[in-house]
Amino acid sequence: MSEFLAKPAMTLEAVALEAGVSRATVSRVVNGGNRVSPATRAVVEGAIQRLGYTPNRAARSLVTRRTDSVGLVIPEPTGHIFGDPFFARLVRGISDILSHGDLQLVLLTPQSPSDVERLARYLTGGHLDGVLLVSLHGQDPLPAFLSASTIPVVVGGRPTSGAEVSFVDVDNVGGARSAVRHLVDRGRCRIATLTGPLDMAVAADRLEGYRLALADGGLPVDRGLELSGDFDRETALQRTADLLRRHPDVDAIFAASDPMAVGALQALRAAGRSVPDDVAIVSFDDSALALSAEPPLSSIRQPIEEMGREMARLLTRMVTFRDRVARRVILATELVVRASSGG
Amino acid sequence: MSEFLAKPAMTLEAVALEAGVSRATVSRVVNGGNRVSPATRAVVEGAIQRLGYTPNRAARSLVTRRTDSVGLVIPEPTGHIFGDPFFARLVRGISDILSHGDLQLVLLTPQSPSDVERLARYLTGGHLDGVLLVSLHGQDPLPAFLSASTIPVVVGGRPTSGAEVSFVDVDNVGGARSAVRHLVDRGRCRIATLTGPLDMAVAADRLEGYRLALADGGLPVDRGLELSGDFDRETALQRTADLLRRHPDVDAIFAASDPMAVGALQALRAAGRSVPDDVAIVSFDDSALALSAEPPLSSIRQPIEEMGREMARLLTRMVTFRDRVARRVILATELVVRASSGG
DNA sequence: TGTAGGCGTGAGAGCGCTCTCACAATCCCG
DNA sequence: CGGGATTGTGAGAGCGCTCTCACGCCTACA
Numbered sequence: 001m002s003e004f005l006a007k008p009a010m011t012l013e014a015v016a017l018e019a020g021v022s023r024a025t026v027s028r029v030v031n032g033g034n035r036v037s038p039a040t041r042a043v044v045e046g047a048i049q050r051l052g053y054t055p056n057r058a059a060r061s062l063v064t065r066r067t068d069s070v071g072l073v074i075p076e077p078t079g080h081i082f083g084d085p086f087f088a089r090l091v092r093g094i095s096d097i098l099s100h101g102d103l104q105l106v107l108l109t110p111q112s113p114s115d116v117e118r119l120a121r122y123l124t125g126g127h128l129d130g131v132l133l134v135s136l137h138g139q140d141p142l143p144a145f146l147s148a149s150t151i152p153v154v155v156g157g158r159p160t161s162g163a164e165v166s167f168v169d170v171d172n173v174g175g176a177r178s179a180v181r182h183l184v185d186r187g188r189c190r191i192a193t194l195t196g197p198l199d200m201a202v203a204a205d206r207l208e209g210y211r212l213a214l215a216d217g218g219l220p221v222d223r224g225l226e227l228s229g230d231f232d233r234e235t236a237l238q239r240t241a242d243l244l245r246r247h248p249d250v251d252a253i254f255a256a257s258d259p260m261a262v263g264a265l266q267a268l269r270a271a272g273r274s275v276p277d278d279v280a281i282v283s284f285d286d287s288a289l290a291l292s293a294e295p296p297l298s299s300i301r302q303p304i305e306e307m308g309r310e311m312a313r314l315l316t317r318m319v320t321f322r323d324r325v326a327r328r329v330i331l332a333t334e335l336v337v338r339a340s341s342g343g
Numbered sequence: 344m345s346e347f348l349a350k351p352a353m354t355l356e357a358v359a360l361e362a363g364v365s366r367a368t369v370s371r372v373v374n375g376g377n378r379v380s381p382a383t384r385a386v387v388e389g390a391i392q393r394l395g396y397t398p399n400r401a402a403r404s405l406v407t408r409r410t411d412s413v414g415l416v417i418p419e420p421t422g423h424i425f426g427d428p429f430f431a432r433l434v435r436g437i438s439d440i441l442s443h444g445d446l447q448l449v450l451l452t453p454q455s456p457s458d459v460e461r462l463a464r465y466l467t468g469g470h471l472d473g474v475l476l477v478s479l480h481g482q483d484p485l486p487a488f489l490s491a492s493t494i495p496v497v498v499g500g501r502p503t504s505g506a507e508v509s510f511v512d513v514d515n516v517g518g519a520r521s522a523v524r525h526l527v528d529r530g531r532c533r534i535a536t537l538t539g540p541l542d543m544a545v546a547a548d549r550l551e552g553y554r555l556a557l558a559d560g561g562l563p564v565d566r567g568l569e570l571s572g573d574f575d576r577e578t579a580l581q582r583t584a585d586l587l588r589r590h591p592d593v594d595a596i597f598a599a600s601d602p603m604a605v606g607a608l609q610a611l612r613a614a615g616r617s618v619p620d621d622v623a624i625v626s627f628d629d630s631a632l633a634l635s636a637e638p639p640l641s642s643i644r645q646p647i648e649e650m651g652r653e654m655a656r657l658l659t660r661m662v663t664f665r666d667r668v669a670r671r672v673i674l675a676t677e678l679v680v681r682a683s684s685g686g
Numbered sequence: 687t688g689t690a691g692g693c694g695t696g697a698g699a700g701c702g703c704t705c706t707c708a709c710a711a712t713c714c715c716g
Numbered sequence: 717c718g719g720g721a722t723t724g725t726g727a728g729a730g731c732g733c734t735c736t737c738a739c740g741c742c743t744a745c746a
Contacts, residue, residue, distance in 0.1 A: 059732035082431030
């Protein structure tokens with residue numbers, strides 16, 4: 001169609017010629033650079049400089065079987081991904097580590113089944129040395145599919161399928177448990193919870209933490225106080241309104257997400273209950289929402305950046321050492337006490 | 344370190360053997376597949392199926408000099424990128440087109456100067472067939488750097504440097520002009536504007552549109568009514584408060600972004616002016632904010648998804664046909680009238 | 687002084703693929 | 717029914733790189 005000024009594209013060969021050495025020696029200089037005399041090295045580096053040589057990655061990949069890039073797969077609608085600070089923090093953590101190891105991060109966001117199919121081809125096509133997968137939904141087939149292939153995989157968040165996969169997760173059970181213990185310690189004894197969708201590991205884990213804390217405190221587990229939600233404000237508002245009608249004696253709520261806590265707050269206000277005097281609230285996430293709520297929410301803080309870093313570290317190790325041992329890392333959470341629990 | 348069960352990794356050779364044909368024939372089937380008899384094709388496809396063959400991309404790249412992936416470079420803090428719906432919409436548009444052409448999208452978000460350096464190496468290393476660049480800041484060196492290299496580039500948003508680069512932009516001048524014309528048509532004659540940082544093309548263009556519309560309506564341009572902002576709410580609030588003190592006779596404001604319009608709204612409320620009766624407002628973006636503001640904002644709607652699509656189309660053409668002609672595409676905007684301008 | 691060992695270097699064999707070219711088989715048209 | 721065009725297929729030459737191996741040199745030690 002027209003001019004496409006492809007430069008002569010310097011090769012190892014050209015550099016070798018310029019430096020008066022063999023291809024092998026240039027290769028040694030370009031890479032780790034073992035076993036090259038300082039004199040030779042200087043000559044070669046000069047030639048590389050002069051010629052503006054850059055190695056051809058395809059050729060290198062072909063023989064080393066490595067691409068020096070890893071994928072971050074997030075099977076969520078782009079609207080979600082870009083709307084949620086969670087992913088911003090995760091990506092930041094991941095990049096922190098990857099930049100050191102000179103691994104490129106490739107973001108892959110399959111939107112449709114056909115995208116997933118293309119993705120599968122992309123992965124098995126040897127484009128990537130490893131995959132970081134953020135698995136949110138229980139029915140997601142990707143973790144199992146990927147762990148069946150030979151490519152190293154690290155999952156963010158506990159996968160629901162019991163597959164033998166390395167993963168990093170925050171301590172959802174422990175976090176929820178300490179949130180509810182906090183409420184028990186404040187003398188609350190009719191503690192309800194707003195859960196996420198229970199097919200998601202994160203939701204199930206937080207519910208389990210809630211139950212454990214009740215048991216710890218010698219409080220009975222009442223299924224009527226476990227309100228199934230979807231992590232969103234809207235539903236939480238409805239559920240809480242219902243709850244107040246059915247169980248007017250409730251004196252505390254543990255919400256499994258900040259938006260749900262905000263919904264609960266609205267329902268309580270509508271019902272004329274004061275927070276924290278009549279009903280104390282603790283939630284999970286410690287997002288910006290927790291701080292801007294009225295009153296500010298006590299919430300469980302999660303080390304999302306650290307989760308990203310740990311995922312990247314794990315994957316780097318697997319890629320570098322060809323290490324396929326499945327590891328699991330659980331990161332501690334922290335309770336931040338604010339006005340909503342009387343802090 | 345340990346077991347890394349690399350499968351025998353099927354090759355063209357193996358498939359050819361299995362199918363009883365030559366490598367060349369298998370290659371023809373795998374690719375476009377011209378000039379192969381239906382019978383042979385069936386046999387080969389059977390063999391591919393049976394062996395679970397996937398082409399080795401590195402080997403292919405080495406000879407074709409193509410990687411079938413393009414990069415989206417966004418030199419912004421990850422917090423920004425993931426917090427702004429703009430990027431979600433842009434990525435969606437881009438993916439729409441790219442999925443068709445079987446091009447993979449690689450998201451690159453250099454955070455530091457050292458990241459930019461690594462990025463440069465990545466690009467010149469031949470990892471990518473082309474680059475989509477979202478250039479927001481005037482002083483960004485990336486557009487010039489990239490257009491100097493041989494890799495095809497399409498920029499989103501008009502670059503401030505006059506480099507010969509293909510770009511796609513929304514009609515910021517035209518949009519601002521029609522926003523302000525709308526105010527003039529409603530009989531407003533003391534119209535102020537809240538601008539963005541004027542080193543950004545988008546801000547400069549919107550200011551130009553404002554001035555043109557005033558001229559169109561026979562209204563004088565008064566520099567005292569041009570309030571320099573930064574696209575954010577906070578500053579806009581201060582500037583508007585100042586303005587009302589200095590020019591109490593203002594009867595309309597054109598804000599170059601929705602958040603700034605919200606800031607203006609707050610300042611007007613504090614000053615006891617009613618909107619739209621005392622002061623009419625039109626803003627730019629038509630984000631979710633415009634709808635949720637009180638009163639809802641008249642705003643200029645931008646075709647962000649279409650911008651993404653057009654960028655992808657342009658780049659695809661450049662990559663496929665080795666076409667380096669610089670093209671520029673300007674997309675029309677649309678005024679959405681709501682209560683803030685008395686609609 | 688002889689020999690073992692270490693070090694720096696080069697030769698050469700591929701990695702898996704595409705693509706040009708040559709060749710055989712089939713077709714078409716006068 | 718013959719000559720040229722068309723079609724399907726295979727042989728083989730690389731693409732640019734890494735990596736193993738062999739070789740010559742220098743040092744160390746007996």
